[in-house]
Amino acid sequence: MAITEKDIKRISVILFIALLAVLVFLILRPVLLAVIGGLILAYIFFPIYKKILQWVKYKSLAAALVSIFVLALILVPIWFLTPMMSQQVFEIFKFSQEFDINSLARSIFPSASEQFLAQVHISFTNALSKITSSILNSLVDFLLNFLVISLQILLVAFVFFFTLKDESKLREFVSGLSPLSRIQEAHLVKQFKDITQSIIYGQIVGGLIQGVFAGLGFLIFGIPNALILTVVAVILSVIPVIGPGFIYIPVGIYLLIIGKQLLAIGFLLFNLIIVSSIDSVLRAHWVSKKTRTSQAVMLVGMLGGFFIFGILGLIIGPLVLAYFITFLRAYKERTLSSLFSEN
Incomplete structure (x- = not known):
């Protein structure tokens, strides 16, 4: 099959756009x-x-x-x-x-x-x-x-x-680049919005708030070096499966060992009743059960994202992984079939 002048122009434009994309990425x-x-x-x-x-x-x-x-x-x-x-x-x-x-x-x-x-x-x-x-x-x-x-x-x-x-202009620009039909685009946008809501609000923001409340517990009960412990509690609260219990339970046990039983009991009750309930309350407010992202996906995404992007990877990693899984699911369900059809 002979290559026409139109094909050459099309290839030239694609190569030029690809070159610009590489330069933009390097910049x-x-x-x-x-x-x-x-x-x-x-x-x-x-x-x-x-x-x-x-x-x-x-x-x-x-x-x-x-x-x-x-x-x-x-x-x-x-x-x-x-x-x-x-x-x-x-x-x-x-x-x-x-x-x-x-x-x-x-x-x-x-x-x-x-x-x-x-x-x-x-x-x-x-x-x-x-x-x-x-x-x-x-x-x-x-x-x-x-x-x-x-x-x-x-x-x-x-x-x-x-x-x-310029949120509205940015939204229109991104929508204009999409090769999807309006129905397909609306379906995927809703899924992406639910995923983003689940990860950013349900896990990240909710974890930050939970960690801050754990820090208030350290301050209220006079725990030494409360600021450092609060930073650790915030980090642990953001990470799925782990949570602030990995810091306040050892602190409570330490208080029991050194003979401060009443302080230890009050401290542990504060965390078990108030701090632990914050996570479930915020998740119920921000994220429905149907749209929650798998804890395994978030944990793997956070760990991988952290090693590549640093602290910001705790957000980027699970988002990218969840978006990719959503695309695979859409492809499996034939939601994107029009993109791969020959007609």
Whole structure:
């Protein structure tokens, strides 16, 4: 079959577009995570933007107000909490050096040999040293790369602002690129919306709120180094299957061991009744049972996403994996059959 001049032009256009796409990716690669972060934040705070837009009537003003609010929500805690976290990291490291783990291990395992107790002491000291060193290194890296991080935050704010302001134009542009029919597109968009709602609100935002409430428990009951424990609780709350119980239960057991039984009981009851119920309440409010994403998909997506994209991968990973599974399911159900038919 001979190649016509029309075929050559078509191939040339496709190659040119592919070349431009590669160049665009290379340009955006250093700031890609900041762009994605701005888009994700815009999705999270879009309901607030719509509410404010009803009052002020101007899209630019509404987007600016929400942008200022989100920047303050991010920067103010960083400004005030970074010095406190540094201090608490040093306190934990000092505590790890002074804490008599042998006495605690001997009280739990009265018949243990001295060799076993020595091994417990070494393992405990090494584990705490690695944890505190890791946190301290993260804080040092943050301070050393402050200028780069500031530029990234500004880019996030820029993307966030214009995504809110031009949301309708962006939606029309993406819809115009879709090769799907309107029925197919509406079906997939609804599924993607449910998935995004399930992961971002049901798991990420809900986990953050649950972790913050766990942190309030540390503060209310006077637990030492509450800020560091809160950060750990927030991270664990976001991860599926695990949850903040992996931090507050050991703390409660520690309080029991050192003889603070009433404090331990009150602390554990607070977490079991209030903190544990927050997850189910928020999930019921934001996500229906039919649209919840599998915990296995979220866990695998978060772990894989974290290794590739860092902290933002906790969101990107499960979203990409869930979207891919949705496309496979749509292909299996012949929802996308028109795209692969010869007619």
